[in-house]
Amino acid sequence: MRISRRHLLRRLAAGAVVTTAMPFIDEASCAAAPRSSSAHRHGGPIRLNLNENAYGPSERAVATLRDSLGLVHRYPDSADALVGEIAALHGVTRERVVLGCGSTEILRMAAATFLGPRKKVVLASPTFDLIAEYARSEGAEVATVPLDKRYAHDLDAMLAQADAPGSLVYICNPNNPTGSLTPRTDLEDFLRKLPSTTRVLIDEAYHHYAGASAAYASFIDRPVDDRRVVVTRTLSKVYGLAGLRVGYAIAAVEVARELASHRVPMDVSVLALRAGAAALSDLDHVRLSVTRNANDRQEFYNQANARMLRVIDSHTNFFMLKTGGHANGAIDHLKKHNILVAPPIPSMAKYIRVSLSTPHDMVEFWRVWDLMPAHHMEM
Numbered sequence: 272m273r274i275s276r277r278h279l280l281r282r283l284a285a286g287a288v289v290t291t292a293m294p295f296i297d298e299a300s301c302a303a304a305p306r307s308s309s310a311h312r313h314g315g316p317i318r319l320n321l322n323e324n325a326y327g328p329s330e331r332a333v334a335t336l337r338d339s340l341g342l343v344h345r346y347p348d349s350a351d352a353l354v355g356e357i358a359a360l361h362g363v364t365r366e367r368v369v370l371g372c373g374s375t376e377i378l379r380m381a382a383a384t385f386l387g388p389r390k391k392v393v394l395a396s397p398t399f400d401l402i403a404e405y406a407r408s409e410g411a412e413v414a415t416v417p418l419d420k421r422y423a424h425d426l427d428a429m430l431a432q433a434d435a436p437g438s439l440v441y442i443c444n445p446n447n448p449t450g451s452l453t454p455r456t457d458l459e460d461f462l463r464k465l466p467s468t469t470r471v472l473i474d475e476a477y478h479h480y481a482g483a484s485a486a487y488a489s490f491i492d493r494p495v496d497d498r499r500v501v502v503t504r505t506l507s508k509v510y511g512l513a514g515l516r517v518g519y520a521i522a523a524v525e526v527a528r529e530l531a532s533h534r535v536p537m538d539v540s541v542l543a544l545r546a547g548a549a550a551l552s553d554l555d556h557v558r559l560s561v562t563r564n565a566n567d568r569q570e571f572y573n574q575a576n577a578r579m580l581r582v583i584d585s586h587t588n589f590f591m592l593k594t595g596g597h598a599n600g601a602i603d604h605l606k607k608h609n610i611l612v613a614p615p616i617p618s619m620a621k622y623i624r625v626s627l628s629t630p631h632d633m634v635e636f637w638r639v640w641d642l643m644p645a646h647h648m649e650m
């Protein structure tokens with residue numbers, strides 16, 4: 272087989288970095304880390320497709336789960352402990368907290384509360400677009416606005432779309448799938464210009480990974496006094512409880528009441544209520560997960576740079592990585608080698624979205640990447 276100079280360079284660079292870049296990884300955070308993510312250890316594929324916390328939940332949450340197993344024949348009686356934990360964490364009253372079966376259910380509740388025929392949801396493209404499906408099923412119009420060149424929400428273009436009375440604007444910050452931020456000052460400016468009847472749902476699923484930066488501040492941690500704004504969070508990401516299905520919203524009291532009126536009764540299970548409260552109280556686990564993610568993210572940059580690959584700057588636990596051709600080629604190749612990444616994203620046809628996982632899983636990702644026919648790669 273003839274190996275082009277370009278191809279050879281890429282292979283050499285990749286090999287060099289596998290041996291040199293790993294020492295960057297913080298040893299403390301590595302010490303207790305599993306070699307591979309649990310799905311893979313249980314014989315499944317390596318899951319780099321759903322932006323989960325591959326290291327799993329906190330020991331405190333796991334112990335609470337074990338202790339609660341004896342309760343599973345009972346319906347969930349009270350959400351007080353979890354709601355109280357969320358309210359205390361964010362310094363808000365309990366009346367402002369709405370629980371959901373994952374933040375997915377909050378998105379459904381928001382569509383049911385705010386949308387309907389002759390109403391409109393405005394969202395970016397690409398973004399986490401589940402709300403568009405819920406909006407359509409409520410009979411609402413869906414308007415999508417491409418991200419700008421920095422992969423931030425194009426707020427001026429969104430403002431122009433959010434003119435209809437009773438519109439809902441969905442902002443995912445940091446954004447999925449691009450991992451990019453929309454600057455806080457731009458969002459505040461946007462809120463000032465928005466018609467008084469337009470609601471804004473800010474999805475902060477990846478909040479913990481954004482870190483401290485002048486460009487980013489959570490609308491829960493640094494609230495604006497604006498009852499149009501609803502903020503969602505999930506326990507599926509940094510807390511490592513995706514399988515339990517818990518999410519929540521913080522809203523003005525009367526908005527929270529409206530949202531909760533669309534909740535499925537007893538949706539959050541007895542296990543999720545208890546383990547969720549335990550997980551939220553374990554700040555050390557959150558810190559550890561964030562540190563591990565920062566290390567894994569740096570390592571991903573190192574590996575991509577060594578291969579001269581283009582990635583979008585990530586403020587999350589996943590990356591958009593440019594491939595040489597249509598994303599399907601790389602996705603299929605990885606799948607053949609037991610590695611799952613996100614499905615293709617139509618508006619970014621050459622990119623694949625890769626969730627970060629344990630160092631062991633990521634070494635396997637790059638090994639398989641390097642087996643890929645050259646035309647699926649980009650230098």
Ligand SMILES: Cc1ncc(COP(=O)(O)O)c(C=O)c1O
Pocket residue numbers: 321322372373374375376399443447474476477504505506507513516517518
């Ligand atoms: C931005 C965003 N919001 C919401 C969700 C839904 O999360 P969950 O329903 O697990 O809380 C996801 C899931 O990946 C997401 O990426």
